[in-house]
Amino acid sequence: MVSSSVAQSSLPPPLKESGQREVFCGLTSIVWLHRRMPDAFFLVVGSRTCAHLIQSAAGVMIFAEPRFGTAILGERDLAGLADANEELDRLVAQLLERRPEIRTLFLVGSCPSEVIKLDLAKASERLNQQHAGRVTVINYTGSGIETTFTQGEDSALQALVPLMPKGDQPQLLIAGTLADAVEDRLVGLFHKLGIERVASLPPRRSTELPAVGPGTQLLLAQPYLSGTARALVDRGAHLIEAPYPFGVEGSRDWMAAAATACGVDPAQIDAVLDPLVERGRRALAPHREVLEGKRLFLLPDSQLEPALARFLAQECGMELVEVGTPYLDRQLMAQELARLPEGTQLSEGQHVDNQLQRVRQERPDLVVCGMGLANPLEAEGMATKWSIELVFSPIHGIDQAGDLAELFARPLRRRGALQFS
Amino acid sequence: MELTLWTYEGPPHVGAMRIAASMEGVHYVLHAPQGDTYADLLFTMIERRDRRPPVTYTTFQARDLGGDTAELVKRSIADAVERFQPEALLVGESCTAELIQDQPGALAAGMDLGGIPMVNLELPAYSKKENWGAAETFYQLVRNLLKPQLPAPGAPKLDPTRWRAENRRPRVNLLGPSLLGFRCRDDVRELTQLLAGYGIDVAVVAPLGARPADLLRIPMADANLNLYPEVSGTVCSWLERQFGLPAVKTVPIGIGATVDFLRELHGVLGLELPAELQAERQSRLPWYSRSVDSTYLTGKRVFVFADGTHAIAAARIASRELGFEVVGLGTYSREMAREVRALAAELGLEALITDDYLAVEAAMAEAAPELVLGTQMERHSAKRLGIPCAVISSPLHVQDVPARYAPQMGWEGANVIFDSWVHPLMMGLEEHLIGMFRHDFEFVDGHRSHLGDGAPAAPVLEEPAPVAVAVAGGSLSWSADGEAELAKIPFFVRGKVRKNTEAYARDQGLAVIDSEALYEAKAHYSR
Ligand code: SF4
Ligand code: SF4
Numbered sequence: 001m002v003s004s005s006v007a008q009s010s011l012p013p014p015l016k017e018s019g020q021r022e023v024f025c026g027l028t029s030i031v032w033l034h035r036r037m038p039d040a041f042f043l044v045v046g047s048r049t050c051a052h053l054i055q056s057a058a059g060v061m062i063f064a065e066p067r068f069g070t071a072i073l074g075e076r077d078l079a080g081l082a083d084a085n086e087e088l089d090r091l092v093a094q095l096l097e098r099r100p101e102i103r104t105l106f107l108v109g110s111c112p113s114e115v116i117k118l119d120l121a122k123a124s125e126r127l128n129q130q131h132a133g134r135v136t137v138i139n140y141t142g143s144g145i146e147t148t149f150t151q152g153e154d155s156a157l158q159a160l161v162p163l164m165p166k167g168d169q170p171q172l173l174i175a176g177t178l179a180d181a182v183e184d185r186l187v188g189l190f191h192k193l194g195i196e197r198v199a200s201l202p203p204r205r206s207t208e209l210p211a212v213g214p215g216t217q218l219l220l221a222q223p224y225l226s227g228t229a230r231a232l233v234d235r236g237a238h239l240i241e242a243p244y245p246f247g248v249e250g251s252r253d254w255m256a257a258a259a260t261a262c263g264v265d266p267a268q269i270d271a272v273l274d275p276l277v278e279r280g281r282r283a284l285a286p287h288r289e290v291l292e293g294k295r296l297f298l299l300p301d302s303q304l305e306p307a308l309a310r311f312l313a314q315e316c317g318m319e320l321v322e323v324g325t326p327y328l329d330r331q332l333m334a335q336e337l338a339r340l341p342e343g344t345q346l347s348e349g350q351h352v353d354n355q356l357q358r359v360r361q362e363r364p365d366l367v368v369c370g371m372g373l374a375n376p377l378e379a380e381g382m383a384t385k386w387s388i389e390l391v392f393s394p395i396h397g398i399d400q401a402g403d404l405a406e407l408f409a410r411p412l413r414r415r416g417a418l419q420f421s
Numbered sequence: 422m423e424l425t426l427w428t429y430e431g432p433p434h435v436g437a438m439r440i441a442a443s444m445e446g447v448h449y450v451l452h453a454p455q456g457d458t459y460a461d462l463l464f465t466m467i468e469r470r471d472r473r474p475p476v477t478y479t480t481f482q483a484r485d486l487g488g489d490t491a492e493l494v495k496r497s498i499a500d501a502v503e504r505f506q507p508e509a510l511l512v513g514e515s516c517t518a519e520l521i522q523d524q525p526g527a528l529a530a531g532m533d534l535g536g537i538p539m540v541n542l543e544l545p546a547y548s549k550k551e552n553w554g555a556a557e558t559f560y561q562l563v564r565n566l567l568k569p570q571l572p573a574p575g576a577p578k579l580d581p582t583r584w585r586a587e588n589r590r591p592r593v594n595l596l597g598p599s600l601l602g603f604r605c606r607d608d609v610r611e612l613t614q615l616l617a618g619y620g621i622d623v624a625v626v627a628p629l630g631a632r633p634a635d636l637l638r639i640p641m642a643d644a645n646l647n648l649y650p651e652v653s654g655t656v657c658s659w660l661e662r663q664f665g666l667p668a669v670k671t672v673p674i675g676i677g678a679t680v681d682f683l684r685e686l687h688g689v690l691g692l693e694l695p696a697e698l699q700a701e702r703q704s705r706l707p708w709y710s711r712s713v714d715s716t717y718l719t720g721k722r723v724f725v726f727a728d729g730t731h732a733i734a735a736a737r738i739a740s741r742e743l744g745f746e747v748v749g750l751g752t753y754s755r756e757m758a759r760e761v762r763a764l765a766a767e768l769g770l771e772a773l774i775t776d777d778y779l780a781v782e783a784a785m786a787e788a789a790p791e792l793v794l795g796t797q798m799e800r801h802s803a804k805r806l807g808i809p810c811a812v813i814s815s816p817l818h819v820q821d822v823p824a825r826y827a828p829q830m831g832w833e834g835a836n837v838i839f840d841s842w843v844h845p846l847m848m849g850l851e852e853h854l855i856g857m858f859r860h861d862f863e864f865v866d867g868h869r870s871h872l873g874d875g876a877p878a879a880p881v882l883e884e885p886a887p888v889a890v891a892v893a894g895g896s897l898s899w900s901a902d903g904e905a906e907l908a909k910i911p912f913f914v915r916g917k918v919r920k921n922t923e924a925y926a927r928d929q930g931l932a933v934i935d936s937e938a939l940y941e942a943k944a945h946y947s948r
Contacts, residue, residue: 019480020457020477020478020479020480020497021458021478021480021502022455022458022461023455023456023458024455024456024459025454025455025456027456027460030455036446047426047432047516047517047546047547048428048430048431048516048550049431049432049434049456049516049517049546050431050456051425051427051428051517052428052431052432052435052457052459053456053457055428056428056463057457057459065426065779066426066427066707068424068426069424069425069426070424070425071422071423071424071425071538072422072423072424072425073422073547074422074423074547074548075545075547075548076422077422078520078547078931083847084422088422089425090422091422091424094424095424106924109458111454111516111517112516112517112520114483115486115517115519115520115521127862143454143456143458143483144454144455144457144480144517145454145481145482145483145486145517146482146483148455163870180905180909181711181909183934184909188936200759203558208699239913253745279940279944280943280944282944283943283944283947284947285945287947297578310492316427341497353500353504353648370462371461371462371465371466372459372461372462372465372466372473373461373473374465374466375465375466375469375470375471376470376471376472376473377472379471379472399943402943402944402947403704406947
């Protein structure tokens with residue numbers, strides 16, 4: 001779908017690792033997806049482990065009745081699939097009665113539901129009939145045997161694509177969940193550039209899915225949407241080749257690529273973006289002072305890693321020791337890989353013990369890692385930044401570049417500030 | 422199938438992890454998919470542990486399922502044994518692996534592990550939960566290690582008063598303290614001191630801080646203290662049955678319970694208990710509770726919901742030692758339902774035995790208490806209902822693992838309990854004041870107390886009307902889109918951003934603050 005015109009010869013082959021992975025499964029993305037679409041409910045069909053994972057990843061129990069839950073399989077459900085399906089129908093009916101505001105119900109598959117071959121596609125067909133006109137039932141998998149962490153969003157959005165209406169009108173379609181405020185800002189800027197129709201996937205209301213067709217220019221706001229991009233291209237969308245909107249330069253190139261694809265005049269692009277770039281660099285400067293020359297190790301987690309590494313190297317002057325990613329989609333990452341400093345060592349997959357061994361040998365100044373590893377590494381004397389914060393925080397766009405850099409500078413500044421003797 | 426939104430307990434293998442992570446020299450190989458590694462953060466984040474839990478996950482994927490997942494299990498076991506050199510190995514599976522039936526324990530049994538003890542954990546993930554998993558794991562581990570020491574059938578049981586004949590001080594084991602339990606670390610220290618005061622030594626503390634070799638010394642003690650029955654109940658009754666090692670069952674939380682505990686313990690050991698325990702001199706709780714300032718505590722309505730151990734202790738303290746009225750009592754520990762029901766009946770209540778937090782919240786609302794004693798789940802329910810709350814039991818949040826010494830057991834535990842239960846009530850008083858002043862102009866929406874009426878009732882505050890708002894005392898005003906942008910900033914920093922932006926706008930000689938100006942200012946102050 002994308003002709004990868006960019007040369008990547010300056011990068012050594014990535015380390016391919018296999019062993020224990022220390023990453024969340026795709027269910028985790030429910031934590032941000034449900035906030036994006038307040039009229040949707042995410043029902044995991046799984047085990048107590050799945051329920052516990054979401055609860056632990058969400059961190060705190062903020063909502064009395066969250067818009068997500070788990071249908072926990074019991075021994076009876078395992079005994080016979082007929083029973084399991086009946087139980088699921090009963091439970092969904094109960095849920096919909098209690099939560100009449102729900103317009104879209106996502107049935108989310110888990111490892112247990114997949115291993116027992118509980119067919120959630122069939123189940124959603126059936127439930128769609130039972131509750132026709134009242135709610136749309138969609139299924140996708142967030143299971144740990146199929147998806148890691150952010151791939152859950154890819155799988156959810158991919159499930160939405162067939163429901164998008166067909167439309168030929170020219171438009172810019174931004175795919176990937178953004179914080180609402182960031183989205184407003186970016187859409188505002190695209191309007192300023194002269195792009196009239198800008199739509200988002202996922203939309204804020206699950207029932208207002210954007211149209212897609214040959215007039216659609218597809219712009220990915222998140223790098224982990226391989227399946228969604230493919231599905232949208234199959235529906236006629238044209239995928240814009242761009243880096244991702246992290247940092248001043250990345251975001252500028254991202255916007256400029258979209259504007260160019262939508263036929264905006266280059267002079268207009270410069271006129272709108274140059275002042276932002278200049279301001280963004282100013283916002284970045286104090287953090288660059290902290291980060292410059294510091295050595296960075298990214299453990300695989302969200303697939304944002306190569307893009308973040310590019311930003312931290314190119315714009316903040318950090319030295320990259322190793323850039324891990326759970327999965328490397330060379331096509332979608334082409335523009336990022338091309339911008340990485342020569343010789344950057346990537347690693348794909350994970351063998352956590354071996355990787356931690358390398359971390360200890362290299363003693364980087366900052367390690368980006370999951371929450372299970374952060375305190376242990378801090379205790380070994382290394383500063384860390386939890387990667388999960390990066391998928392929860394508004395970090396996209398030129399105006400957020402300073403905030404994004406600050407997230408990485410803070411642990412280092414904090415270390416500098418603490419003194420106990 | 423059962424709909425669950427939030428749960429009190431994790432799956433049983435998380436209970437097993439609590440045992441492994443509490444101990445030294447134990448490693449747990451868990452056949453599980455990658456997502457299950459989330460459980461590590463319970464230890465590294467909530468408990469702020471400085472090392473990863475000693476768990477190797479096989480993290481099998483869908484593409485492994487067609488092939489040989491058993492091979493993956495064996496490789497993981499061999500690697501873990503070589504890398505971590507454990508003194509004992511636990512092998513088990515999580516919910517998904519249970520379905521594919523690789524039987525990791527049996528696989529391990531067929532491997533040469535260099536002679537280290539291996540415990541095959543079969544924890545039914547679809548019918549049991551975390552505490553059960555912890556109790557079962559602890560029991561299986563102890564049983565496995567003590568097998569060679571089992572007395573022959575018919576052999577005389579250990580005599581708990583033999584310390585006299587052996588001419589030494591009596592000694593007891595402290596069983597049950599574990600990570601993610603409530604204040605276990607501090608309870609161990611408090612009890613050790615308390616026992617020392619009566620000339621009683623501590624033999625083994627387990628699982629917290631114990632090595633497998635320490636467990637081998639369990640039968641050398643004269644008695645066991647069954648401190649957290651949810652975790653240590655199974656092993657204590659097995660030790661009693663097999664070794665004749667008696668278990669002291671009273672959990673010493675609260676003044677009365679501590680006194681009862683000392684009585685029971687002295688009775689078991691054949692020790693003379695000083696006639697006058699002078700509980701009032703040991704702990705401040707009795708005097709603080711009698712002092713006039715505490716009269717306002719009289720008849721305060723409290724609602725108690727916790728694990729079995731802490732629910733029972735709390736109900737007793739609340740009703741007898743603080744003069745509260747217990748208006749609700751319940752537990753999510755089905756294993757201890759009987760005891761909780763009995764106590765509730767004594768208090769003229771019907772116990773609530775459930776793991777549905779919405780049912781608990783409904784019961785709480787119905788009981789209209791003035792104070793809630795619960796888990797971190799009840800803290801949130803109470804917050805929504807505007808009721809002060811103190812956390813008294815797992816499940817925990819990071820703030821329930823305090824830096825300071827804060828035991829629950831023994832005399833100091835009673836002091837801690839007095840302070841931490843009465844404190845939210847004082848705050849409760851404060852809440853009334855806050856309520857009185859809430860319409861004052863300084864009172865922005867961010868000015869919410871952590872307690873009581875903190876719940877953001879409406880999910881989002883109304884966006885301000887899109888009109889230009891003049892800034893007092895100047896020619897500066899906010900445009901509609903400027904205000905709208907400002908409204909998107911989280912309330913707790915919004916005030917600061919507004920001030921900074923206005924200062925910046927004045928500096929720049931701007932008349933109107935629009936969203937652009939806001940971002941200019943943001944960049945300017947970025948640091
Ligand atoms: S509001 Fe308080 S109790 Fe609730 S999550 Fe935050 S710190 Fe924990
Ligand atoms: S990895 Fe599988 S079993 Fe574990 S929480 Fe995720 S979906 Fe559930």
